[in-house]
Amino acid sequence: MIKNYAPLLLLLILVGCNKTDWEENFKEKEKSPFGNYIIYNEASQLLGKSHVTLLKQNIYDYLVINSVIDSLETKNYVSIKNAGYKYPVEVVPEFLDFVAKGNNVFLAFNQFKDTLKSALHFSTNNLDDNVFSISRLKKLKGELSFKNTQFSKSSFNFDRNLRRNYFLEYDENTTTVLGTIKVDGESVPNFIRINHGKGAFFLNLHPIAFTNYNLLNGKEVYAANALSYLPNKKRTLWDPQIKSSKYVNQKEDDNNIFKFFLEHPTLKWFLFVSLIGLLLFLLFNARRKQRPIPVIEPLKNSTVAFTQTIANLYLKEEDHKNLVDKKIAYFLEKVRTKYLLNTSNLNNDFIDKLASKSGNDIQKTKYLVNTIITLNKKIECSKEQLIVLHKMIEKFLK
Known part of the structure; x- marks a missing residue:
């Protein structure tokens, strides 16, 4: 069939x-x-x-x-x-x-x-x-x-x-x-x-x-x-x-609280009086009142919060190379503004001047600059390389 x-x-x-x-x-x-x-x-x-x-x-x-x-x-x-x-x-x-x-x-x-x-x-x-x-x-x-x-x-x-x-x-x-x-x-x-x-x-x-x-x-x-x-x-x-x-x-309706009130005369009058009292309260309090003056908060500098949000976004997406590039750009900008050095050519002369002006050891400075040059050439970077670069820059700037 x-x-x-x-x-x-x-x-x-x-x-x-x-x-x-x-x-x-x-x-x-x-x-x-x-x-x-x-x-x-x-x-x-x-x-x-x-x-x-x-x-x-x-x-x-x-x-x-x-x-x-x-x-x-x-x-x-x-x-x-x-x-x-x-x-x-x-x-x-x-x-x-x-x-x-x-x-x-x-x-x-x-x-x-x-x-x-x-x-x-x-x-x-x-x-x-x-x-x-x-x-x-x-x-x-x-x-x-x-x-x-x-x-x-x-x-x-x-x-x-x-x-x-x-x-x-x-x-x-x-x-x-x-x-x-x-x-x-x-x-x-x-x-x-x-x-x-x-x-x-x-x-x-x-x-x-x-x-x-x-x-x-x-x-x-x-x-x-x-x-x-x-x-x-x-x-x-x-x-x-x-x-x-x-x-x-x-069966659920039988247990309804309002039905219970209405089945008892005393409770029914209590319910009615309460409702009338509530209506009167709303009626006499409905007159116009002065609106409260709103407190205007001053504008906040949200640059740090915005930067933190963007950084968290890249971390969540695991775009380590992007964060490495931004860390390098941040460091070089810091060098240009603080030490007035040209960062277009990261050669030995640049390393000597940076070590001298920053007060850092020449070997430490050379290691940091070589690390930046190496990571700049990479297509992808790991989480570990990002962490190492971050610690090196923080330690150098301190």
Whole structure:
């Protein structure tokens, strides 16, 4: 059935690469490369002709308000997204109860919430966590495999957007590794099952594998194999995570401080009197007052600060040659103004006159001038050479 969507890929190519949306949106109604249109519409076939319901409310509200956890009918819950952004903190205990009673939860996320990690005792590591741009994601290629060798095909090569994301720690007593990803030549877990009560959590770190692009690019078997771990012929709750929890927000509103004041007559009058008093205070203090005379600070000599800023900029950029040239120019200018010497020709006669007028040893003066001549001819200078020159000039001038 997935092959019937192949014309979509051809249509994307005909429309033009410049207009193709390569953002990872994971939306069930999106036919863009990284939408979930195909996987959702084929879910009934992949899950053994089970009835698939697209949730119109937050999963927490659905579980609590509809008392799904207490229902005798067990279900599958599926969500394929970048992360569970819309999950409130309160959903984790509900998930645990939901699974403990025989239901199953399938989550394919790039990132899992810390509350879920803590509750199920696992941790993850994403070596490409800071890769966001489309051009950089396109270069991320890799191989995903299943542990179950009974599958007709258990190894799949993905040509883009495959982050090096894997499970780092987990409880081996309750966890089974179902799939792996190759990272630096080593196979590490990316798909696990965590047994909990009568049900299980199925956690996959590569939702990109279930998107339109990969299902039309020969990877539909991977999605079919992954979802085959869910029990067949069960009703499936498919979560697009389109809304935040209204029930949790309502609970937060119940704790609103103003609502608490308004529910008590005494506190309500106190609130009204305080507001009226504040308005009267503002009204009687709104008369015109003389503006304070601003203090005009005298202009500051910022030459030293500016010089320090420029020097720090060159140090930060590690442009040592530029700083060396400026140190030499500074020294020669000092020689011209203080000792009235011509610096156009740094010969022996110049060295003798400089040593005599500055009161420095002839050998020390000669060594400094030769160092300046040598560094002037270099194309690049090291940090150490800059430091040595600085110390020599400072010592000479003192």
